[in-house]
Amino acid sequence: MSSEQVNAANLTVTLRATVGDAVSAALRTLRGEGVAAKLAAKDASLWGPQAQSEAAIRLGWVDLARSSRELLPEIERIVARKRAAGLDHVVLAGMGGSSLAPEVIVASRGGELTTLDTTDPHQVRRAMADRLDRTVLVVSSKSGTTVETDSHRRAYEQAFREAGIDPADRVVVVTDPGSPLADLAAEHGYPTVLADPNVGGRYSALTAFGLVPSALAGVDVAALLDEAAALSETLAGDSDNPALELGAALGGFSGHDKIVLAGETPVGMGDWIEQLVAESTGKEGTGLLPVVVESAEAAGFAPGPDAHLVAFDENATPDVPLADTLVAGPLGAQFLAWEYATAVAGRLLGINPFDQPNVQESKDNTKALLEKSLAAGDSDDPLAGGAPLLVDGAVEVHCADAALFADAKDLTEVLQRLVRAVPEAGYLAVMAYLDRYGDASAAALRPMLASLTPCPVTFGWGPRFLHSTGQYHKGGPANGVFLQLTGEVTEDLDVPGRAYSFGRLQLAQALGDFGALGDRGRPAVRLHLRERSAGLARLHEALERVEP
Structure with missing residues (x-):
């Protein structure tokens, strides 16, 4: 089976011959319309007039590899204070984009993080009973009103007080400027890192939502930004742009409405991609359904007329013979590439990839x-x-x-x-x-x-x-x-x-x-x-x- 490989900034996208013709046609369209340069310039008109107002306030993710560096000194200060206080058990209260990316980052980089993205009382009780005396709670909510996250915060505040612990010493907040959670944090004296309000939740891996809990868990988040920065230099080009190739592979197929995701590293990456792609494209009766499988062989079926098998790997080109598309490269670059590719796929599908109406x-x-x-x-x-x-x-x-x-x-x-x-x-x-x-x-x-x-x-x-x-x-x-x-x-x-x-x-x-x-x-x-x-x-x- 022949293949075409695009490699830039240590990120590789390999396209099998089975998808070559469809991808080539989609790429010709994207290049002819100047999509790469327009997206790199944050052109909100790319998804049509109905999406333009939303897109205009959702494209901050394009240059997060640079802009998020401004947060690093503040994050480092918070981390240093919590470590000095002996707080080495990090619990993240967040949903969707506020929890999935840091879970991948920490699992892939050897840290420890307890993620609370549930309302199951048994699971919440178990988390609260685990090393409360050494726990720092990160409360992450873009809107500041997420019911699950608000409930977790309330439960932990009560548990801290009952244990004779001041919640102000244990709670760290990540939210958007002006949110109700930002106001509450100021009132209670919680250290707060404000995220870029021009980035939607599912595109927020490289914002404060991904960086703060990961840094508290011991991850070198500056290295993550370095990995993304190396790829960002390629995003405006029509050639040697693996993220554009990936976008064409995701959105350039007529009838391929299921993306089967297989890969062992980065750990948990399939679940993060699932949220990004499903919530971005599943609307107006169309979209791409991500299907996260235990392995390519566990998919239960071979790629077919409606299913496209995509494999991913952090360290080297993955060897998955069944895969139509293979993505390999460091985690920071993968985050940015998949976000870029999802936005490109949205244009090819004719939908707004930045809203979630349902x-x-x-x-x-x-x-x-x-x-x-x-x-x-x-x-x-x-x-x-x-x-x-x-x-x-x-x-x-x-x-x-x-x-x-x-x-x-x-x-x-x-x-x-x-x-x-x-x-x-x-x-x-x-x-x-x-x-x-x-x-x-x-x-x-x-x-x-x-x-x-x-x-x-x-x-x-x-x-x-x-x-x-x-x-x-x-x-x-x-x-x-x-x-x-x-x-x-x-x-x-x-x-x-x-x-x-x-x-x-x-x-x-x-x-x-x-x-x-x-x-x-x-x-x-x-x-x-x-x-x-x-x-x-x-x-x-x-x-x-x-x-x-």
């Missing part, structure tokens, strides 16, 4: 459900979840479309019908509102389901995925089938200063999103685990009986 819907549904629940009695509480279609052992089955599962006798039959409901060009999404660590076996459902269908299968932890593929689920092509998992809470945790608990918030988020899918007529099943361990075991058993 993310707010699930947030509104969550808020409405919580308010109704507070006002309701036990008999009509919307968080009661309604009567199940059936109960199989420790698993309750709830369906958005009861007709699809009418007369199903057990869990195996429900799963069999769900798998067969995936259309030929569609996908199956698993959404687990559970404890990412305590209920880790839920992640094994992705490869099990992938072995039962030729269609892609995605997996996301809730509510984290709501800030990622959740946009694609509701705004992208209407060809998804959905399996949602919720679980009984054995030890809930109140959110201080709020009339709800983490468990109630988690369930409201799950039911709110389930309702949004149902309103669109998407085939969806919610499996509620009456006892989590037994429920997951029963689910695995039932899946083993499903026929391909």
Whole structure:
């Protein structure tokens, strides 16, 4: 299989012959329209008049390799003070772009970071019980109003006070200028690093959102900026521009609406790319669905008419024979290249890559459900979840479309019908509102389901995925089938200063999103685990009986 390789600034993009013709056509278009030079110059008109006002305030990421250096002295001072105080356990409270990039940076560079991007009370309790006496909490929220992050902050503040610790000695804030969180931080005396307001959350890897928690965890973030700076010098050119090639590879295919992501390094990179690409492109009934797999072989299918396998690696050109496109290079350069390529793909797809019109819907549904629940009695509480279609052992089955599962006798039959409901060009999404660590076996459902269908299968932890593929689920092509998992809470945790608990918030988020899918007529099943361990075991058993 022949290939074409573009190498610049230690970042390599290799295109297999299978994608060569389509990429070449897309590149001719991009070069003829001067896209590279315009993007490097932050030309907000690249995505059309309807997107121009949004793009005008979302292109600060283009030169972050230079502008973020201004933050380094302030970050170094904060790090020095926290280390001098013996605070070596870094907890990051953030969602989506505020958490995924630092998680990749720290995991790839040998540091330690506890990420809280969940509302599961078991997971939150576990984090709070871990080395509280040595913990520094980074509260990251661009808007300053993110409900999950605000809840984490409240819980930790209370825990610090109960332990006789002044939260002002432990909390570090990262937010945009003028946000409610910036005002609160000033009031409470929390050290604050303000991020560039002209960078959207999912493009914020090289802003304060990526740099502050990573530096606290011991990462040399200046080196990360150096890696990005070496690539940035190539971004205005039509030739020797690997990021432009990657953008053409992502967005230049007619019918390729699924990007299968395989790679072991940088650690967690697939999840970061997933959020960037899904939330940027999944709208107006189109988009690119990222499918993060355990390995290229675990994809469950070879690249085909609607799926494009992209491999990535931090250190050298990855050897993935099945891959259509291979991306290799240092982490800082990869962050910038993927952001650039996603913006280019947005232009090729004819959409605005900087908005997220359907993310707010699930947030509104969550808020409405919580308010109704507070006002309701036990008999009509919307968080009661309604009567199940059936109960199989420790698993309750709830369906958005009861007709699809009418007369199903057990869990195996429900799963069999769900798998067969995936259309030929569609996908199956698993959404687990559970404890990412305590209920880790839920992640094994992705490869099990992938072995039962030729269609892609995605997996996301809730509510984290709501800030990622959740946009694609509701705004992208209407060809998804959905399996949602919720679980009984054995030890809930109140959110201080709020009339709800983490468990109630988690369930409201799950039911709110389930309702949004149902309103669109998407085939969806919610499996509620009456006892989590037994429920997951029963689910695995039932899946083993499903026929391909």
